[in-house]
Amino acid sequence: MSRGVIALLIINKAGGLIYNRTFGEGLNQLNSNDYLVLAARLNPLREHQAAHYYAQQQQQQHHHSASGSIGAGSGGGQGGPLPSRPEPPSGLEVMETENFRLQCFNTQTGTKFLLFTDTMQANVDVAMRKVYELYADYVMKNPFYQLEMPVRCDMFDRKLNSYIREINNSR
Amino acid sequence: MSNMTPVKGKEQPGLRYPSNGKTIYHRPLNRAKTSELSQASFAYLFSEMVGYASKRIVSIQDLEKRLNTQGHPIGLKLLDLLLHREPARTQTRPLTIITLLHLIKQQLWTHLFGRAADGLEKSSDPARPDEYMIIDNEPLVNRYISVPRDMSQLNCAAFVAGIIEGVCDGSAFPARVTAHSVGKQQAAPAADGEEGGEGKEMWPGRTVFLVKFQPEVLERESFLAKG
Secondary structure: OOOOEEEEEEEOOOOOEEEEEEOOOOOOOOOHHHHHHHHHHHHHHHHHHHHHHHHHHHHHHHHHHHHOHHHHHHHOOOOOOOOOOOOOOOOOOEEEOOOOEEEEEEOOOOOEEEEEEOOOOOOHHHHHHHHHHHHHHHOOOOOOOOOOOOOOOHHHHHHHHHHHHHHHHHO | OHHHOOOOOOOOOOOOOOOOOOOHHHOOOOOOOOOOOOHHHHHHHHHHHHHHHOOOOOOHHHHHHHHHHHHHHHHHHHHHHHHHHOOHHHOOOOOOHHHHHHHHHHHHHHHHHOOOOOEEEEOOOOOOOOEEEEEEOOOHHHOOOOOOHHHOOOOOOHHHHHHHHHHHHHOOOOEEEEEEEOHHHHHOOOOOOOOOOOOOOOOOOOEEEEEEEOHHHHHHHHHHHHO
């Protein structure tokens, strides 16, 4: 059964669920508490990954400095090339199951978008960008929206609905 | 003590001039070319204006009044500018209600929003001949604004109403202008089907600017019509 885009969750940087919407009928709904637990569970997953990564990095650096202690001491941290520090991992990005595909997107400010689609859905990136654009327009430019609080904006709901309906019908 | 003398060209706090010294006052007033601004930056600015106006308010009317007050001086000044930009033979200020409202619907709207207003109506109620309505299907200021349910009678286009009021006052047609949302009521009977009920609301943000002229304006109008 093809459904296209199934659900959208938005999680603020503290891990709280600020928006939750399902598209299409006949889906079993979680109760609202379960949604909050789900969101809270997904957020630390990312933090754990990042923390784990940094711990690994530090261990590696420690090994390096132990083996090459002379160079590090004489160079004073200036002579040698700076230790490269790649971007930390962004956490969970995609999860595929038999029934759905979960695409994550983290904004620069730590807001997380989770888009649940069916496994056959193409161009999820494009849909995600558009959802982010709608969020930036109709939520962030709304004078009555308070940052990090649940999103209750009629305009956002309306535009999101018509956009998702458009993708789901075009399949 | 050489370090005490101010450095030449040092930035003055608060006032900034472009490097070529040309401020907005150096530009010619009659630019036919329309200069466009970023809608996003306007949206953020207006959002802050609404936020500022909604501090320590006691009622929604209070908030609308403040937005109206913010718009009023803009209208007063725009009237002069728009008349100056008119062709020389029509450069007189409007003398009748109809020409005034037409100026607002055409010139003012085009200058502010890049298009004419969507409608101009006279109140059909014979008891209120002093009321006129300017209709905008999708006010630019409300583009990104979702009003919370507990403030449902608020319409942030009260700012635009203030601008209209400024134009009316400036051309000696004192009036009270208020903005009202009518999108919901008008769309309600149209949304008959179950599915797509929301989509059928053609213009959910439809706004009517109710222009209520002072009695002396109508008195003068009738006097002029006779003579």
